[in-house]
Amino acid sequence: MKTKLLTICLLLVTSQVFADDGWFPTNKPNCVLWNSTPMSDESVEWSGACESGKAHGKGWQKWRFLVDGKVVFRLIKGELEYGYPVGETSIMYENKSMYIGELNKEGNRHGSGTYIFPDGKKLIGQWENGEYIDNKMKKMNNYTITSSTNSVTVE
Numbered sequence: 001m002k003t004k005l006l007t008i009c010l011l012l013v014t015s016q017v018f019a020d021d022g023w024f025p026t027n028k029p030n031c032v033l034w035n036s037t038p039m040s041d042e043s044v045e046w047s048g049a050c051e052s053g054k055a056h057g058k059g060w061q062k063w064r065f066l067v068d069g070k071v072v073f074r075l076i077k078g079e080l081e082y083g084y085p086v087g088e089t090s091i092m093y094e095n096k097s098m099y100i101g102e103l104n105k106e107g108n109r110h111g112s113g114t115y116i117f118p119d120g121k122k123l124i125g126q127w128e129n130g131e132y133i134d135n136k137m138k139k140m141n142n143y144t145i146t147s148s149t150n151s152v153t154v155e
Helices: 002-021
Strands: 023-025 032-034 043-046 049-051 054-067 070-081 084-092 098-103 109-116 122-128 131-133
Touching: 032 084, 109 131
Parallel strands: 032 054
Antiparallel strands: 023 032, 043 054, 049 054, 054 070, 070 084, 084 098, 098 109, 109 122, 122 131
């Protein structure tokens, strides 16, 4: 009985350690992936393989979390290398927008990518730590974005 209780306590402490340092448990036993900004009531299902205790290879992540008390789902298709995103990734956001492109290890849009708004308009270009930047490396916040055609332009 003491052994079972000790095991349960150890598992609870271990899962809390994973959540605290960014390693987030998936639906698969002993399989984690990196989540630098965990939210309360958040969970993830991973469809791919696990290697050395970390999500690894191609697969889907189905994230579930709460926004204003409502359950929200976000789908991510791509490849993970020992829990971190690598290569091209596709993200379907809860507002029906989508991102196709590269991410950094923190899971932010970083490198070449295309953000597709729910109405089909696109923002194509370079991203840095989650922010859109132009070829001159100026931040998106310094510009007005217009959408008079099927693509979004930065002015």
